[in-house]
Structures are given as C-alpha cells and as structure tokens.
Amino acid sequence: MVSNKKVLFKKVPTAYPVIGEHIEVIDTEFDLDAQLADGEFIIKTLVLSVDPYMRGRMRDASAKSYSPAFTLDQPMNGHAVAIVEKSNSSVYKVGDYLYGMGDFVNYAKMSEAEAKARGMEVRPDIPTSGLPITNYVGVLGMPxxxxxxxxxxxxxxxxxxxxxxxxxxxxxxxxVGQLAKTQGLRVVGSAGSDEKVAHLKDIGFDAAFNYKTEDTDAKLTEFCPDGVDIYFENVGGAMLETTINHMNLFGRIIACGMISQYNVGNELYGVRNLIQVVAKRLILQGFIVSDHPELDAPFREQVTKALVEGKFKYLDDVVDGIENTPEALIDVLQGKNFGKKAVRVADP
Amino acid sequence: MVSNKKVLFKKVPTAYPVIGEHIEVIDTEFDLDAQLADGEFIIKTLVLSVDPYMRGRMRDASAKSYSPAFTLDQPMNGHAVAIVEKSNSSVYKVGDYLYGMGDFVNYAKMSEAEAKARGMEVRPDIPTSGLPITNYVGVLGMPxxxxxxxxxxxxxxxxxxxxxxxxxxxxxxxxVGQLAKTQGLRVVGSAGSDEKVAHLKDIGFDAAFNYKTEDTDAKLTEFCPDGVDIYFENVGGAMLETTINHMNLFGRIIACGMISQYNVGNELYGVRNLIQVVAKRLILQGFIVSDHPELDAPFREQVTKALVEGKFKYLDDVVDGIENTPEALIDVLQGKNFGKKAVRVADP
Incomplete structure (x- = not known):
C-alpha cells in the first residue's frame, strides 16, 4: 500500500473558496499490486494544473456550463501529466507519459475507455524535449x-x-504577448505587481504597467498611442469597460476569461459603454480552447520549437506536493501566482 | 422664387432634442431660374428619411464617430430621394430620380462632384417599380x-x-424578421405597443410581445423554448442583458443599434453578464451598413422582387411636409413611430 492523497470538492462557494470548507485534502491508501483487468493500468500523477476556469466548475451541478461541475465529495480534476506505473493495456504502457484530464490524486487505476474519455494522450515528447514537465500543463498545455x-x-x-x-x-x-511579437505587433500588458511588470518587459512586451498602482485609462493612452486593435481579455468588469474606450475601429476583443467577475457573488460589474461596439464595429467573441482541436498540432509545433530554441520564455510558479493544490488554486484566483501555477506532485 | 424650408441643427442636446432649441425649421427662398454652371443641377427633395442613428450625429463636432456630426446652423441631412428639376449636367438629367445623402431642404443646387460625395445615384427603378417612393428610404434604403x-x-x-x-x-x-423567415428560422420580435405586436404577426413573425407590458425574460422563455441563436440588437441596455441570458452556445448578437442608450446622458445601463460571452462562445459584433457596399446589389434585387411579388410587407409611417421633420425624428427616438418613419416633402 502507498499513500494516496486526494483533493476533494466539498461545498459550492459563493465567493473565494476556503480550504477545509469548500476544498479538502484527505489521505487514503492505494494498492499498487492490485489485479488489473484486461486493458486496465495505473497512473502516477506527476504535475497538476490549477487554472482560473476551475472556479466555474465549483458550482451546483444543475447549472450548465462549458465544462462540467465538480462532483461533491469526489476528487477535483484538471489538466495533468502522469506516468503509467503498471499496465495490463497495450495502448498505455509502463513508462508512458500521459497528458489529459487527471484527478487530483497521487494514483489512479484506469480503463482504456476511461482514459479516452479523459482525453489521455500518450506524449513521447514530454520526456525527450528537455523542457520542464510543468511546461506541458502551461505554455504547452491548455493555457x-x-x-x-x-x-x-x-x-x-x-x-x-x-x-x-x-x-x-x-x-x-x-x-499571448510573445506570439503577438512574432507577428509584428506592438504588445502592451498589465499585471498586478511591479515584479510581474518587470517580467513582462523581460519576455519582450513593448510596455507594461501595474494596474493596481497605475491608472489603466492613463496608461493605455500613454502606451497605446494609436489605440488598441486587439484586446486579449482575461479580466472583465471595469478593465473591459476602460479598454473598450481605447479600441480602434474594427477592433477585436478576445473574450478568454473575466477573472475579476468569478468571486464577486452577485456584485457583478455592469459594462456601460457597449454602444461603442456598434460605432467602432468591434467584435467581442468568446471561445473555449477545447472547441478547436484542429489547432493543437500547429500550436504545439510552433511553441515547442520556440521554447527549445530559447526564443520564448515562460515563467512557471511551481509548488511541490499535492496537499498544496487547494492553496495553489486559491492563489491563482486571487492573482497571487507569479507565472503559470502548477503543482509538482511527484518525480517520474 | 420658391419657398425653400430648411431644417437646421441649432444646438447639441444632452437628452432628447427639443424643437426650437436643438432643431429649427426656417423658411428661405430659392431661385429656380438661377444660372447653372457647367455640371450643376437643381434637385427637389421628394422624401426624407429620419433614423435613430441621427441622434449620434447631433453631437459636438470634435467627437469622432462613424458618421459625421451635423454642422451647427446648417441643414441636417440624411438618406433622401430627390428629382432633378433643372440641369446643366450630362450625368444628372432633368427628371432623374436620385437616392443619396440629401440636405433637409426643399431645393438645392449641386455640382456633380458634390453629388458624388453625397453618394447620389441615379435610380431609374424608383419611378418604374410601382413601389411607394418612401420604400426607397426604408425597406429598400439604408434601413x-x-x-x-x-x-x-x-x-x-x-x-x-x-x-x-x-x-x-x-x-x-x-x-430582419421577413428575411429570416425566408431562411427557415423561427422569428420572435418585441415592440412597444400592442398595435405594433399585431403588425409583427401580420408580417409573419412566429411570435411577438409588447416589452412595455410584458416581462421580456418570461416571454423569451415562452417564445424561444430552444433558446436564442441570433439576437438582432437594436435596443441595448437591460434588453441586451436579459437576452444574453437566453442565448445559446455559439450565438451571434448583431449589434445594429442601442436606441435605449442614445438619450440617457450619462445614465448608461451597465451590462453585468458579459461573462456569458466566454462560457457560451458568443459573438457580439457591431457593423455599419455603409462598410459593405458589395452587398447592395444582392440586397436590392432580393428585396425589390419580394416586395413587387407581395411576399414581403413593410409598413411606412409617413408624415407630410418638411416642416414636420423635427417632430418625426423625435418620434423615432421615442419609439412613437409605427413602421418606418419617412417625411414626404413633395410629389414628383
């Protein structure tokens, strides 16, 4: 028997989740020597991703959304890298690195059908690229x-x-910023600390500012003197409203997420200047990455190459130990992460 | 000399314009026997269009927008049908019907260059189609x-x-409703009186409701049991917010206008549920018809044919006399028009 920690969803939060109340880590045991039926195999989790969209999954299961609600009293799950420890499957062999939706547990037994439903891919590139495994849930993963x-x-x-x-x-x-630079754009970013702003300049942003200490409207005027053609929207609320005022004719607003609105309960911010969508012929469009698997291959090829060649830089904010997953998630929701937050659960 | 009434822009309004304060009609004279230089001609206005977007032109000229501000103390202008009364031009001949941007005046002298700048087209179909001239500033015009x-x-x-x-x-x-019916859609509409709602059912809407006396949310639930795939947005504000709640995945919101927000000064409505743009992968897109001249020909062909064959019905709300133009415009801004508001200035 080995220790098998699990991160459980315990209760639907109305604002920020609280450890022990909405999320709980429990310790269980796992039998690595259990019999495996035909096609079954055991995975060991190496890296877990914690991402803002997970807040939306911490809801009542009756509310539909693009990604399924977490199940109460069951392990939460997300994008993960795991390794096959034991196997009675010809598809998933011992030593294979897998990328897909993994439960927040140390070990799990899985059938081939279940692995398929979780989008588990065998990824021979993970152990051979020379890149950190955490990259595969970050810059090379869903984000x-x-x-x-x-x-x-x-x-x-x-x-x-x-x-x-x-x-x-x-x-x-x-x-986003580094991809846009390769396409010849002027790239301006905002973040919530001076340290983050310095990092943005390090990785090639033309300009960046701390939205907590600077005035967004004034900084957009200063740093985007020709207006904003594309807004990559991760924040929502007042940030969206202010940016709309700076959009150029035929501008595109990429509605990726609105993290400012996830933990405010019913105190949602009302955006008052949507009339500009008409006058400026703006497009505000939402998208979900999983709708577009056809872009996986070109994405992975371009970004892997740029990382291996050192042309792209990407900061991971790694915490060790599955028991620290709840805090890592809450940090992300509160903007306390510095770079892509990932949990290193085990070494291969 | 003939009487030549002019509708002047007098002052920038902050809320609804007021006749005599923001818009004024004056009486002047016009010399029909004036000498015409080479290429000059005289037009007589037959029909004027009054449209909600004109409110946006009643602004300080320093504020940029998609259509130019009206000039203080000068005639307002808009889409119009006129006839050439006298001519020293080989392009615009006596008796020609013209469609384009016309000043709110009875008579005007014009050069070919000015006519071109105003988009004045000779339209032989206007006197021959058998359709009312008012149609050419409404169902067959810009709207x-x-x-x-x-x-x-x-x-x-x-x-x-x-x-x-x-x-x-x-x-x-x-x-919109009748075009959508020809494409096999379920068409639901709202309007501001029971009389208007009855008209919508007359012209083929599957369902319609009076948004002033009924609850929009409840009616959308009732009339759009499978949700809304396309929202043709003319209103904005609370109507937009409520409709977003009913949008289906991958829904499209056609941001055509937001008349509820034109005359409220700084009391703009804040739309609080834009996070659904992400979750539902919605597109909210503004457009201006004049950006797409390539669609003029197929539009005119299809709609003229449907009108001549009696397949489309279209209600004009016609007022006689150029002196009634200010009231007609204010009626449109207040939703008091019943059908497309147009001013019949003169007979051919």
Missing part, C-alpha cells in the same frame, strides 16, 4: 493552446497593430 | 440594407435556428 487559439481565431493579428493583454503575466497572457 | 447586411454578415443564419429581434416593428426590424 498555451488558449493563447494560440484566441489570438488566431478571434484576434486575427496583422503586423503593425497594437494588442493589449490583461493578466499578462499569467498562464495565458505570457504566451 | 433595409442594414437588416440584410447585419443578418448575412454577423447573423449567419441557419435553417431551424431561432432569431429574436428587438424594436422589431421599426425600419430595420420588420425586414
């Missing part, structure tokens, strides 16, 4: 793909345009 | 083209989908 898909699908960037990225030092924003 | 362009460009309707049209009995909405 990275989100940056790529949003920019291509909605942003349709043209050289010479200006893009503004909010929450720019986060898991998605860092890559 | 009709707006319906067509919005639906095609942003709406991208598919048979079996549900479209909801606000301000549905207005100049644009009436045609």
């Amino acid at each position: 990275g793909a989100t940056a790529y898909v949003g920019l291509e699908l909605v942003g349709k960037p043209k050289a010479g345009e200006t893009i503004y990225v909010s929450a720019a030092s986060g898991a998605v924003g860092q890559l | 009709g083209a707006t319906a067509y362009v919005g639906l095609e460009l942003v709406g991208k309707p598919k048979a079996g989908e549900t479209i909801y049209v606000s301000a549905a009995s207005g100049a644009v909405g009436q045609l």
Whole structure:
C-alpha cells in the first residue's frame, strides 16, 4: 500500500473558496499490486494544473456550463501529466507519459475507455524535449493552446497593430504577448505587481504597467498611442469597460476569461459603454480552447520549437506536493501566482 | 422664387432634442431660374428619411464617430430621394430620380462632384417599380440594407435556428424578421405597443410581445423554448442583458443599434453578464451598413422582387411636409413611430 492523497470538492462557494470548507485534502491508501483487468493500468500523477476556469466548475451541478461541475465529495480534476506505473493495456504502457484530464490524486487505476474519455494522450515528447514537465500543463498545455487559439481565431493579428493583454503575466497572457511579437505587433500588458511588470518587459512586451498602482485609462493612452486593435481579455468588469474606450475601429476583443467577475457573488460589474461596439464595429467573441482541436498540432509545433530554441520564455510558479493544490488554486484566483501555477506532485 | 424650408441643427442636446432649441425649421427662398454652371443641377427633395442613428450625429463636432456630426446652423441631412428639376449636367438629367445623402431642404443646387460625395445615384427603378417612393428610404434604403447586411454578415443564419429581434416593428426590424423567415428560422420580435405586436404577426413573425407590458425574460422563455441563436440588437441596455441570458452556445448578437442608450446622458445601463460571452462562445459584433457596399446589389434585387411579388410587407409611417421633420425624428427616438418613419416633402 502507498499513500494516496486526494483533493476533494466539498461545498459550492459563493465567493473565494476556503480550504477545509469548500476544498479538502484527505489521505487514503492505494494498492499498487492490485489485479488489473484486461486493458486496465495505473497512473502516477506527476504535475497538476490549477487554472482560473476551475472556479466555474465549483458550482451546483444543475447549472450548465462549458465544462462540467465538480462532483461533491469526489476528487477535483484538471489538466495533468502522469506516468503509467503498471499496465495490463497495450495502448498505455509502463513508462508512458500521459497528458489529459487527471484527478487530483497521487494514483489512479484506469480503463482504456476511461482514459479516452479523459482525453489521455500518450506524449513521447514530454520526456525527450528537455523542457520542464510543468511546461506541458502551461505554455504547452491548455493555457498555451488558449493563447494560440484566441489570438488566431478571434484576434486575427496583422503586423503593425497594437494588442493589449490583461493578466499578462499569467498562464495565458505570457504566451499571448510573445506570439503577438512574432507577428509584428506592438504588445502592451498589465499585471498586478511591479515584479510581474518587470517580467513582462523581460519576455519582450513593448510596455507594461501595474494596474493596481497605475491608472489603466492613463496608461493605455500613454502606451497605446494609436489605440488598441486587439484586446486579449482575461479580466472583465471595469478593465473591459476602460479598454473598450481605447479600441480602434474594427477592433477585436478576445473574450478568454473575466477573472475579476468569478468571486464577486452577485456584485457583478455592469459594462456601460457597449454602444461603442456598434460605432467602432468591434467584435467581442468568446471561445473555449477545447472547441478547436484542429489547432493543437500547429500550436504545439510552433511553441515547442520556440521554447527549445530559447526564443520564448515562460515563467512557471511551481509548488511541490499535492496537499498544496487547494492553496495553489486559491492563489491563482486571487492573482497571487507569479507565472503559470502548477503543482509538482511527484518525480517520474 | 420658391419657398425653400430648411431644417437646421441649432444646438447639441444632452437628452432628447427639443424643437426650437436643438432643431429649427426656417423658411428661405430659392431661385429656380438661377444660372447653372457647367455640371450643376437643381434637385427637389421628394422624401426624407429620419433614423435613430441621427441622434449620434447631433453631437459636438470634435467627437469622432462613424458618421459625421451635423454642422451647427446648417441643414441636417440624411438618406433622401430627390428629382432633378433643372440641369446643366450630362450625368444628372432633368427628371432623374436620385437616392443619396440629401440636405433637409426643399431645393438645392449641386455640382456633380458634390453629388458624388453625397453618394447620389441615379435610380431609374424608383419611378418604374410601382413601389411607394418612401420604400426607397426604408425597406429598400439604408434601413433595409442594414437588416440584410447585419443578418448575412454577423447573423449567419441557419435553417431551424431561432432569431429574436428587438424594436422589431421599426425600419430595420420588420425586414430582419421577413428575411429570416425566408431562411427557415423561427422569428420572435418585441415592440412597444400592442398595435405594433399585431403588425409583427401580420408580417409573419412566429411570435411577438409588447416589452412595455410584458416581462421580456418570461416571454423569451415562452417564445424561444430552444433558446436564442441570433439576437438582432437594436435596443441595448437591460434588453441586451436579459437576452444574453437566453442565448445559446455559439450565438451571434448583431449589434445594429442601442436606441435605449442614445438619450440617457450619462445614465448608461451597465451590462453585468458579459461573462456569458466566454462560457457560451458568443459573438457580439457591431457593423455599419455603409462598410459593405458589395452587398447592395444582392440586397436590392432580393428585396425589390419580394416586395413587387407581395411576399414581403413593410409598413411606412409617413408624415407630410418638411416642416414636420423635427417632430418625426423625435418620434423615432421615442419609439412613437409605427413602421418606418419617412417625411414626404413633395410629389414628383
């Protein structure tokens, strides 16, 4: 028997989740020597991703949304990298690295059908690329793909345009800025600390500001003198309203997320200037990365190459130990992460 | 000398314009026997269009927008049908019917260059189609083209989908509904009186309701049981917020106008549920009909044919006399028009 910690969803929060009340870590045991039926295998979790969208999954299961609600008293789950420890499957072999939706547990037994339902892919590139495994749930995982898909699908960037990225030092924003630079855009970002702002300049943003200590409207006027053609929207609320005032004719607003609105209960911010959508012929378009699997291959190829060649930089904010997953998630929701937050659960 | 009334822009309003304060009609004289330089000609206005977007032109000229501000103490202008009374031009001949941007005056002298700048087209179809001249500033004019362009460009309707049209009995909405019916959609509309609602049912809307006496949320639940795939947005504010709650995944919101927000000064309505744009992958897209001249020909062909064959019905709300133009415009801004408001200035 080995220790098998599980991160359970315990209660639907109305504002920020609280450890022990809405999320709880329990310790159980797992039998690594259990019999495996035909096609079954055991995975060991290596890395877990914690992402803002998970807040939306902490809801009553009767409310529909794009990603399923977490089940009360069951492990939460998300994008993860795992390794096959034991196997009675010809598809998932011992030593294979898998990427897909994994439960927040140390060990799990799985059938091939279940693995397929969780989108578990065997990824031979993970152990061979030389890149940190955490990259595979960040810049090369769902958040990275989100940056790529949003920019291509909605942003349709043209050289010479200006893009503004909010929450720019986060898991998605860092890559958005660097992808946009490769396409010849002026890239401006905002983040919530001076340290984050310095990082944005390090990774190639043309300008960046601390939205907590500076006035967003004044900084957009200063840093986007020709207006904003593309807004990569991760924040929502007042940030969206202010940015709309700076959008150029035919501007595109990539509605990726609105983290300012996730933990405010019914105190949602009312955006008052949508009339500009008409006058400026703006597009405000939402998207979900999983709708666009056709972009996975070009995304992975381009970004892996740029990382291996050192052309892209990407900051991970890694915490060790599955028991620290709840705090890591809450940190992300409160903007306390510095870079892409990931939990390193075990070494291969 | 003949009488030549002019409708002047006198002052920028902050809320609804007031006759005598913001708009004034003056009586002047015009010399029909004046000498015409080479290429000059005289037009007589037959029909003037008054449209909600004109409120946006009653602004300080320093504020940029998609259509130019009216000039203080000068005649207002808009889409009009006129006839050439006298001519020293080989392009614009006596008896020609013209459609384009005309000043709110009875008579005007014009050069070919000025006529071109105003988009004045010679339209031989106007006197020969058998359709009322007012149609050419309504269902066959800018408002009709707006319906067509919005639906095609942003709406991208598919048979079996549900479209909801606000301000549905207005100049644009009436045609939106009928165009959508030809494409096999379920068409639901709202308007501001029981008489308007009855008209919507007359012209083929599957369902319609009076948003002033009924609860929009309840009526959308009742009339759009499968949700709303396309929202043709003419109203904005609370109507937009309520409708977003009913939008289906991948829904399109055609941002054509937001008349509820034009005359409220700084009391703009804050839309609080834009997070649904992400979760539902909505598109909210503004457009201006004049950006899409390439759609003029198919629009005119399809709609003229349907009107001549009696397949489309379209209600004009015609007032006689140029001196009644200010009141007609204010009526439109207050929703007091019943159908497309037009001013019949003179007979041919």
